[in-house]
Each structure stands twice: as C-alpha cells, then as structure tokens.
Amino acid sequence: MVKKEMIAMLLAGGQGSRLGVLTSNLAKPAVAFGGKYKIIDFPLSNCINSGVDTVGVLTQYRPLRLNQHIGIGMPWDLDRNFGGVTVLPPYEKADNAEWYSGTANAIYQNLEYMEYYNPEYVLILSGDHIYKMDYEVMLDFHKSSKADVTIATYQVPMEEASRFGVVLTDDQGVIQEFEEKPEHPRSNKASMGIYIFNWKVLRDQLIEMKDVPSCDFGKHIIPHCHELGMKICAYDFKGYWKDVGTLGSYWEANMELVDIIPEFNLYEEFWRIYTKSDNHPAQYIAPGSSVVKSIIGEGTEICGNVENSVIGSGVKIGKNAVVKNSIIMNNAVVGDGAVLDKAILAEGVIVGENTVLGTGEEAENDYKPQVYAFGLVTIGENSVIPANVKVGRNTAILGVTTPEEYPDGILPSGGSIIKEAGK
Numbered sequence: 001m002v003k004k005e006m007i008a009m010l011l012a013g014g015q016g017s018r019l020g021v022l023t024s025n026l027a028k029p030a031v032a033f034g035g036k037y038k039i040i041d042f043p044l045s046n047c048i049n050s051g052v053d054t055v056g057v058l059t060q061y062r063p064l065r066l067n068q069h070i071g072i073g074m075p076w077d078l079d080r081n082f083g084g085v086t087v088l089p090p091y092e093k094a095d096n097a098e099w100y101s102g103t104a105n106a107i108y109q110n111l112e113y114m115e116y117y118n119p120e121y122v123l124i125l126s127g128d129h130i131y132k133m134d135y136e137v138m139l140d141f142h143k144s145s146k147a148d149v150t151i152a153t154y155q156v157p158m159e160e161a162s163r164f165g166v167v168l169t170d171d172q173g174v175i176q177e178f179e180e181k182p183e184h185p186r187s188n189k190a191s192m193g194i195y196i197f198n199w200k201v202l203r204d205q206l207i208e209m210k211d212v213p214s215c216d217f218g219k220h221i222i223p224h225c226h227e228l229g230m231k232i233c234a235y236d237f238k239g240y241w242k243d244v245g246t247l248g249s250y251w252e253a254n255m256e257l258v259d260i261i262p263e264f265n266l267y268e269e270f271w272r273i274y275t276k277s278d279n280h281p282a283q284y285i286a287p288g289s290s291v292v293k294s295i296i297g298e299g300t301e302i303c304g305n306v307e308n309s310v311i312g313s314g315v316k317i318g319k320n321a322v323v324k325n326s327i328i329m330n331n332a333v334v335g336d337g338a339v340l341d342k343a344i345l346a347e348g349v350i351v352g353e354n355t356v357l358g359t360g361e362e363a364e365n366d367y368k369p370q371v372y373a374f375g376l377v378t379i380g381e382n383s384v385i386p387a388n389v390k391v392g393r394n395t396a397i398l399g400v401t402t403p404e405e406y407p408d409g410i411l412p413s414g415g416s417i418i419k420e421a422g423k
Contacts, residue, residue, distance in 0.1 A: 002120045005082060006139055006196070008052050009107055010043055012127030013060030013100055018246045020371045021380030021398040021418070022346050027059065029127035031067040031250075032347065034257050035295040035310045038069055039244060041275045042132070043125045044076045044085070049271055050135040052085035054125060056105045056113050060099060063089060075274045088113060089377065097207065103193075104221045108206040114199070114227035122202050124217065126193040130253050131241040132271050133194070137309045138235050142196045145368065148230040149201065150195035152237050164190035166219045166283065167234055175232045178223055190235060192219060192241060201230065231296055240264040248374035251344060254310045254327050258293050280313050289317075304334070318353065326358075335387060342393065343377040351379075352387030363414035364393045372396045374417065391415075 016028025023031065029040035038056075047055050055078060059066055059245035066087075072078075073085030088110050091100050100106035107114075107124065114122060121142070123135055133152070142150040153167060166187045168177040179185060195217060205221050212220050226232055240263055244250040256263055266273055280299030285291060291306045297313035304321030311317070312329045318336035325342045332349040334340065340351070341358035351357065357377045365372035370396050372378060379385065389406040391397070392413030399419025403409070411417065 003173055004054050004117045006052055006121040006123055006135075007045050007056070007083075007114065007117050007119045008043075008055040008125055008135070009041075009110070009114070010047075010055055010057045010125045010127050011103055011106060012040055012057050013063075013106060014128060015061040016128065016245065017248060018371055020247060020368065020378055021383075021396050022247075022250075022378065023062075024380050024398055025062060026065045026381075027061045027063060028245075030062075030069060030078050032312055033130065033244070033250075034254060035312050036277070037129065037266075037273060037275045039071070040066065040127045041076075041273055042130050043127060044070075044073075044078070045273045045313045046131070046133050046135060048076045048078060048274070050133075053078065053080055054119075055085045056110060056115055056416075057127070058086045058088045058100065058110065060106075061089075069276050070242065071276065075276045077274075081420065083117070086113065091349045097143060102216040102220075103216050104209065104212075104215040107202075108210055108215065111203065113205065114203070115234060122197050122199050124193075124195040128245060129192070129241060129243055130332075131237075132239060132264075132268075132273075133237060133241075135196075136323075138194075138237075139196060141235050142233070145173065146231065147196075148198050148237050149166040149225055149232045149235040150196045150221070150334060151232065152192040152236040153189045154192050154237050154241050156188050156190045158185065158188045163184035166190050169234045171235070172417055173234050173316075175234055178218075178226065179367065180218055189236075192237060192423070193218070195222075202224065211252060240280060246374075247344065247371065247376055247378055249343070251327060251374065251376055255325065257310060258295055258308055260293070270298045278313065286319075303336075312347070332370045340377075342375050343379065345379045346381040346383070348382040350384045352389070354388050355385055356390045357385070358393055359390050360392045360413050362393045363412065365414050365416060367396060367398065367416035367418060369394075 011220045012029040016023040078085040081417040105228035113241045165180045167175045242253045246377045284301045286303040294309045296311045300315040302317045303319045304317045306323045309326045317334045321338045323340045326343040328345045329347040332345045334351045337354040339356045343357040384400040391411045
C-alpha cells in the first residue's frame with residue numbers, strides 16, 4: 001500500500017443560507033455556476049490538477065444531488081482503487097450519533113478515514129469558493145517554512161476585511177495575530193479557509209478539543225495552535241478567488257465570466273475544470289434572435305435576445321423574449337415576450353409569456369433584507385411564474401405561483417412569495 005503524502009478533506013455540508021431560495025433544495029456546493037459547472041467542481045478539479053488524488057467530501061445539508069454529481073469521481077479522475085473520492089456524511093456511532101456541528105468537529109468525526117491513509121499532511125478545503133490553485137505549490141511553501149500549519153490568505157479590500165478572519169504576519173509570513181471578523185480590522189490579509197496541517201498536529205488538536213461545542217478551525221483550532229507556540233504561516237495567494245456566499249457575489253462571479261477578457265478563464269487547457277456532463281444535443285439559435293457576450297449551455301434553444309448572461313443546458317428562451325444581465329440554470333423555460341434583467345433563475349423554473357422580471361426602483365426586501373438585495377430577482381428551483389405579471393427588484397419567489405398572488409399583476413420591489421417548492 002502506497003502511503004499518501006497529502007490527502008484533502010473538503011467541507012461541503014453547508015446550507016448556504018445567504019443564497020436564499022437557490023439552496024432551498026440542495027447544498028451550496030451543488031449550486032450551478034458558469035452555465036455548465038457546480039461550485040464543488042472547482043476545488044475537486046484543483047485537487048486532481050495539483051496531484052492530490054485522495055479526497056474526503058464531508059456532506060450534511062441536502063446531500064442527494066451533491067452525491068449524485070460526485071458519484072465515484074470519474075469526471076475528475078478520482079475513481080481510484082486506493083484513494084480517490086469518498087463521500088463522508090455524518091453517521092451513527094456506538095456512543096453517540098451527532099450532526100457535524102462545526103468545521104473542525106466535522107473533520108474530527110472522520111479521524112478514522114484520515115488514519116486509514118496516515119498521510120504526512122492534511123489539506124482542509126471549503127466546497128464553496130471559485131478559484132484555481134495549485135495545492136502542491138502551497139505544500140512546498142509549507143515544507144520550506146517548516147510550519148506546523150499553513151493558512152492560505154488573500155488580500156481583500158480593507159472595507160470588506162471585517163467579513164473575514166484576518167491575520168497579521170511578520171516579514172517571513174509567520175502569523176503573529178488572528179482577528180476573527182473584526183469590527184475594525186488592522187489587516188486585509190484574509191483567511192481563505194484553506195489549511196495545510198502536519199497530520200500529527202491536526203490529529204492531536206482535534207482529539208484535545210473534541211468537546212468544544214461547534215468546534216471550528218478559525219475560531220478554535222488555529223488560535224489554540226497559536227497559543228501552544230506552534231509555527232503558523234500565511235501562504236499569500238495571488239490568483240483569482242471568489243467566495244460566492246452571497247447572491248451579489250454569486251451573480252458578480254458569473255457576470256465576470258462573460259467579460260471581453262474574463263478575469264477568471266474557464267478555458268485554460270493546462271488547468272481544466274472538470275464536471276459531470278449530461279448528454280445534450282447542440283444548442284439552437286433561431287433566425288432573428290441574437291446572443292451578445294453570453295455563455296450558452298448545450299441543448300439550449302434561443303428564439304429571443306440574450307445579452308451579458310450565463311445560460312445553462314436545456315434552457316428554452318421564447319420568441320421576442322429579452323434576457324439581460326441574468327443567470328438561468330438548466331432546463332428553465334422563459335416564455336415568449338418575457339423580459340428579464342438581473343434575474344437568477346434556478347433549475348426548472350418556468351416564466352410565463354410577457355412577464356417582466358426586474359423592473360422599477362429598488363426597495364428593501366420584506367422577508368430577508370440581508371439576503372435578497374443587490375437589485376436582483378431570485379427564483380427558486382421548479383418555481384412557476386404566471387404570464388403577464390411584473391416583478392420588481394430585491395425580490396424572491398419559491399413555488400408554483402398563480403396570478404392571484406400578484407395583486408394588480410405586480411410583485412413590487414422588496415416583495416417575496418415563498419411557498420414549499422413545487423406547491
């Protein structure tokens with residue numbers, strides 16, 4: 001049996017509540033991105049491109065679709081006899097049966113999996129970031145620094161630093177202080193939630209802190225390692241990295257893909273992003289319709305006008321429909337004459353004829369103002385919007401809706417219609 005130098009533990013159990021109705025039926029890492037991919041494809045592709053061929057994927061919230069997507073790991077060349085990808089849901093043990101209650105607690109509950117491979121190093125990853133990163137380069141830095149723990153860091157704008165855990169380092173990149181989401185940050189070097197631990201250090205700390213409620217790497221494990229005088233280094237990552245944790249950042253990251261020279265290139269031959277692909281026919285663009293600066297998935301039929309948008313597979317866009325600055329996921333249907341601006345449509349959504357999504361001035365959302373903002377219209381999976389209605393901005397719709405639910409044919413800006421999906 002060949003000993004693995006480094007294995008990866010990929011945390012993919014989060015609900016992603018700040019993505020609102022997009023995650024009502026599936027985990028955040030399973031949300032579509034870029035017309036073809038799922039968010040989890042990025043860290044999985046990074047692993048195989050970096051030579052990390054043993055990945056444990058920790059799932060919890062609504063895992064079915066994520067499990068189906070990952071399967072035995074074939075698209076990422078992670079279907080191995082020894083190693084490969086393993087889905088790790090919470091399970092019942094002899095002494096207790098508990099859900100994962102924090103990032104470190106989730107890893108602790110899978111000590112047995114890590115011990116089986118007995119690696120020299122363990123790479124901890126988050127399942128909800130968009131980026132390309134060579135983890136081997138980070139490992140080389142970790143080894144040459146003789147660190148016990150290395151944290152990948154990223155320079156964020158100072159005004160955004162309070163959303164992250166930030167670190168203060170000396171000239172050699174050794175971390176001197178941590179600040180977890182500080183109100184007045186003294187640094188803009190943010191933790192990316194990517195860590196390399198020496199295996200023995202990780203195992204000992206997880207066991208020592210196993211009784212800490214909701215044990216978390218950023219809040220508990222890493223500060224504790226620091227208190228013990230361990231050497232913790234910051235690996236400064238310079239490439240593109242996006243935390244797509246909010247509807248605004250998710251929309252923005254998709255829109256950046258259709259820039260004339262995209263900051264994040266999905267088409268690099270030497271660092272490919274792999275995904276599970278369904279078999280679709282070719283796309284069809286009808287005479288008289290137009291597509292400008294957009295990504296269009298396979299099997300999509302366009303009979304209207306699409307501009308600056310990301311469209312998934314198997315989508316139907318009706319005659320004279322106008323779609324601008326929008327994200328439409330797989331198998332959605334946009335009726336004839338409908339107009340969409342800054343809309344996010346999840347999979348299987350049906351928009352009726354002549355319906356307008358994204359109209360009028362912005363107003364604060366009445367249901368979850370922190371979530372439904374950024375001037376967007378967000379429609380959850382398999383929702384139905386009737387014909388001839390108008391929907392304002394900062395709005396959310398989930399479920400099969402009827403004309404009666406739109407007084408005077410309008411859902412004003414800031415309004416919400418949230419039903420159980422499919423009802």
